[in-house]
Amino acid sequence: MSDDKPKVQEIRQSENRFLGSDIFESGKYVFSARNGRGSVTEAARDVPVYHECDVLVVGGGPAGTAAALAAARTGADVVVMERYNHLGGLSTGGVVIWIDRMTDWSGNLVIKGFAEEVLARLPDEGKAGPDRALWGRRDDALAKYWRLRTSAFHGIVTWAPTIDPERLKLTSQEMLIEAGVRIVYHSWAAVPVVEDGAVKGVIFESKEGRQALMAKVTVDCTGDGDVFARAGAGFETDIEEGDVHHSMNTGFMLGGVDMQTWLDFRLNDEKGFSEINQLGRETLGFFQAPYVSWRDDIALFLGPRQSGLSALNVDDMTEVEIRSHRFMQAHCEFFRRHAPGFQNAYMLLSAPQLGVRHTRRLGGLGRIERGQWSSGQALPDEVGVSPSMSPKFPVISVPYSALVPARLNGLLAAGRHVSCDANSHGFMREIPQCWLTGHAAGAAAGVAANRGVHARDVDIAELQATLRKQGVYIRDAAEAPARALDAPVAG
Structure with missing residues (x-):
């Protein structure tokens, strides 16, 4: 994860935006700018x-x-x-x-x-x-x-x-x-x-x-x-x-969870849920809470969502992938330590396709x-x-x-x-x-x-x-x- 402090924007629901979400921006890249110059000629062929x-x-x-x-x-x-x-x-x-x-x-x-x-x-x-x-x-x-x-x-x-x-x-x-x-x-x-x-x-x-x-x-x-x-x-x-609909991420899933325990906690302990979200932002910078999946032992993460990057730019796409794999490990470790139902969680799958x-x-x-x-x-x-x-x-x-x-x-x-x-x-x-x-x-x-x-x-x-x-x-x-x-x- 990049060590610069990300800028966080909270996007709330409105009649034009259905989903509320945190959007993260960070201008720091893992690799330096490309240094290609000039061009080459590709030969014509049948x-x-x-x-x-x-x-x-x-x-x-x-x-x-x-x-x-x-x-x-x-x-x-x-x-x-x-x-x-x-x-x-x-x-x-x-x-x-x-x-x-x-x-x-x-x-x-x-x-x-x-x-x-x-x-x-x-x-x-x-x-x-x-x-x-x-x-x-x-x-x-x-x-x-x-x-x-x-x-x-x-x-x-x-x-x-x-x-x-x-x-x-x-x-x-x-x-x-x-x-x-x-x-x-x-x-x-x-x-x-x-x-x-x-x-x-x-x-x-x-x-x-x-x-x-x-x-x-x-x-x-x-x-x-x-x-x-x-x-x-x-x-x-x-x-x-800053719109969630124009951000990118690589989704991932954690296995070995007890989603029912997590959902009961989220439903019945609003203060505790808020504290976990705040701690996650403070600890990780980039943070995403889990969604349910089709199984109670698998949690879905469709973030953290990152803006200011283009899916038409190969360097930007590479950057999102690098960050997202780091996010997956960091989130797994954080939720194991702090979230009810995630004590036995493990990294199950990161999406092979970029979330554009x-x-x-x-x-x-x-x-x-x-x-x-x-x-x-x-x-x-x-x-x-x-x-x-x-x-x-x-x-x-x-x-x-x-x-x-x-x-x-x-x-x-x-x-x-x-x-x-x-x-x-x-x-x-x-x-x-x-x-x-x-x-x-x-x-x-x-x-x-x-x-x-x-x-x-x-x-x-x-x-x-x-x-x-x-x-x-x-x-x-x-x-x-x-x-x-x-x-x-x-x-």
């Missing part, structure tokens, strides 16, 4: 074509997995390319195993389709969360119980389960194989192939060297917009340095904006519905135009880099919303490839019918703006 397909999904995270399955179910020939050895992205390799809210404030499941199916296919021992009958309940005791288990907010019980990342890896993989998707692991897309203003595929690197993978439609699910940025599409990078929340956002034909939150209106090109940030707002319509580049054919974008403003990005980056936009983009790519049209020219009615057939919740454009909070809970 690149062999590895494969040709209808739909290429670049990135096998939550959005990419959903996109690949949705596209395959339209009958398209689909390939998903993933740089790691598993699917699921941050929800598995990033140990972001707390899946955020999928219900509205009345308890209705609104993020469905792939999201609902993949969670339903997890065995009971691979997920934890409130029973369906409790979704939308506003009982104080229930809300207090589930708030500590990451499934109640604003006094309302929601569906926001925690999951076993290994189960999700396997389930996601098998769903794609069953659907006929070709999976290409250990491969990193390097450069898009662009001809006449359209993406035709990508050149990628693997242990076999440099090869090309060609497609009628490419879906950028890299999370950072690597494909659309390098292909020349417009994008935004504006961030608030924001880099680029697509410059799309349309976008999701803060001014839209209050209307609740179903947009004409709605391809999904997101829960809102608080009960003050109705659900939020996700338009197809937010997945389509303003100026680029042959490409769609899904996941945390969809077209939206900085405030809306706070929830559109979450795992369920990535499943939602991935599902929409994959279905659209399949329709476009099958019809032989550009993705921007896909018939919206056909796309919406395809998505509904695949289980996605989509409203009619004329549907009433919002359900009342006391509306009946969907069965």
Whole structure:
């Protein structure tokens, strides 16, 4: 851990920021600045074509997995390319195993389709969360119980389960194989192939060297917009340095804990819990309290969150990884000494994937904006519905135009880099919303490839019918703006 004193900012809940958190800033780096100068010339060469397909999904995270399955179910020939050895992205390799809210404030499941199916296919021992009958309940005791288990907010019980990342890896993989998707692991897309203003595929690197993978439609699910940025599409990078939604960390898990003892302590001894937090900040500087997992003997840490560093800068990314591994050891030792239920804790796993929340956002034909939150209106090109940030707002319509580049054919974008403003990005980056936009983009790519049209020219009615057939919740454009909070809970 760096020995300089970090600057700590406490970010409180508001209607624009759902999560309260400490954000840490530190300008001191382990390594000195790089000293590279000048450039070298890379010789031109022919690149062999590895494969040709209808739909290429670049990135096998939550959005990419959903996109690949949705596209395959339209009958398209689909390939998903993933740089790691598993699917699921941050929800598995990033140990972001707390899946955020999928219900509205009345308890209705609104993020469905792939999201609902993949969670339903997890065995009971691979997920934890409130029973369906409790979704939308506003009982104080229930809300207090589930708030500590990451499934109640604003006094309302929601569906926001925690999951076993290994189960999700396997389930996601098998769903794609069953659907006929070709999976290409250990491969990193390097450069898009662009001809006449359209993406035709990508050149990628693997242990076999440099090869090309060609497609009628490419879906950028890299999370950072690597494909659309390098292909020349417009994008935004504006961030608030002190916002949790724009910070980074490597998540980790501690095993050998007794979470029930810890939760009882946190619930019944507010003074003691506050003292541990204060001691942790004073002792460690960078500090993060644990979350529950899908098991009572495993604690999840999604921090400490660090700002002022970029996931598009390799030195910054390296710095975050170095700090995070040090944080893991320091937190394990601190909690063993001071926290009830952690006396036998040990370091179980640090995430193999860096916890990135924001880099680029697509410059799309349309976008999701803060001014839209209050209307609740179903947009004409709605391809999904997101829960809102608080009960003050109705659900939020996700338009197809937010997945389509303003100026680029042959490409769609899904996941945390969809077209939206900085405030809306706070929830559109979450795992369920990535499943939602991935599902929409994959279905659209399949329709476009099958019809032989550009993705921007896909018939919206056909796309919406395809998505509904695949289980996605989509409203009619004329549907009433919002359900009342006391509306009946969907069965």
